[in-house]
Amino acid sequence: MSSTHLPDPVGSAATPAAAEVAYRYTKSLILDDRLPGGTMISEGEIAGQLSLSRTPVREAFLRLEAQGWLRLYPKRGALVVPVGPGEAQSVVDARLLLEIHAIQSIVDPLSRERLAERLSALVQRQREALDAGNLDAYAEHDVEFHLAVVAAGENPLLTSFYVTLRERQRRMVARSLWRDEHHALAFIDDHQRLADLVAAGATEQFEEGLRRHLHDAHLPERAAAVGGVR
Template structure:
């Protein structure tokens, strides 16, 4: 049964998408009225949506002035990369240590997502990003810890707005696919050390791309 998103949910999704895709740039002050007009709602649900985004660290509210889009800092980049290393290295290791039947099921899912990435690398950059994100999320979710999944989603949201225009080139996407293939092979083969190592190598590449210091 499908339910219609509330006005607050619509305002939240609209504003968050504008922040993550950088239609609202870091350091920009956006008024409640501008958001309300964009979504087609009153200011009350916009205010509630902005409170949620402030709790996520994406905006800073100034009464009667609007919402400041919090700029991406070097510290945030470093923290995101470090936390992804910890969560994804651990969950990949666990996935590779799982029972053969569980590994086979996860490997089948990952293989399908990798095929999607191969197609979208040449066709649709945004769809590629979604498949990339789903690949990592599947490994994190396999650990069965919902807190890990929630944290992973938050980290990927933050990372999305860190990407400068032009950094995700076709060459980088192809390299990304190769790195994912190594992770998949380690999980499928039941090699925990190789799985963790493959994730760390992949995160090294992400760190270089984002300019992380760690």
Template sequence: MSKTYSSADHAYREVKERILTGVLPGGELISEGEVASDLGMSRTPVREAFLRLETEGWMRLYPKRGALVVPIPVAEAEHVAHARYVVEVAAVRAVAVRDRTALIAALRASLDRQRADAEAGDRERFALEDTDFHRTYVVAADNPLLAGFYDSLRERQRRMNSLALHRGATDMAAIIEQHAELADLIEAGDADGFATALVAHLSTVHRLSLSGL
């Protein structure tokens, strides 16, 4: 039994990672047999993984046809962006009245890693670093409720980042330039300027019209 559950957990992590990174794009129909063969296991743990992913909203199962990878709904992308805006701006307003030396050093280090990932053409590592860049100043606000809520968005945020990079809507150099601007505004303690720049950043990267922000 432990082997079955271990295999199911492995299948779950593998398939979910492929969804988050865009290897399995939204709208693609896959079968238990294909995944089982690829992972070198039986269909039973894959079926369990698919059921778990369906419960979480990543897949929609169709008996005898396969599993559909659920695309990111436009409304969900907008909701995630709006939620991020609220949390990130609140965090920056909090850190604006504190010593930001360590935070700015961490953001500059992240920018260096982003440049290295862009130079290497590693889009998946860049997408992760992108997500962590924004999380850095949220955590710096030292509000566990804000950080916890923000982390609940992490997987959807990562998937949106990967999608934006894969479709070529915004190149990594442009994203880095926008991140550098956000870091400069945080360093200056300019929360209002940060809020304006964040709306522009989220709108261009994710092709969204963020009305009301």
């Protein structure tokens, strides 16, 4: 096994074991749509790109298969599992349930105020990232915004589940509308409105605004079909 030091594709401070490197690297290719659904890949390809032996790559592939990202075919390689019909809708529905539940769980006005301040700070970071043309940072702050909402519900199990949902959505929106500046600005405005609704304790309005926001961002065809929101 090669001991070549590789940059961590997902930004960990420590250098993981070879199988972990292979796992994170391959998964990042899938989530960023650099390996689209339906693509066949081999252990040798990934091993060659990372200067590793096939053994850790095989371990990584088995782990990715268990998580539903790959389907392995002996002596043929691995198929990147395509996004299933209706998966985008299912992910959005699940996210709505988790984020709305979290907001409904906050009964202390001081906790709402702190969350609103945190969300507004993330909105400002998004604006700065977009102004700088840094779409990767913009996307990271988008993730942080919605994760902060769920984490405010103080349910670690639901927060952990939410992270897996975001991974699936990351894959589906790798070429999303937010890469268009007009839409990106509109989504930032959505976030600020949501932050303001949190501060006001307007739970019902938050639910309505969040539903429209997620449909616009991730189900644009459906949003258009029901008349849009802006």
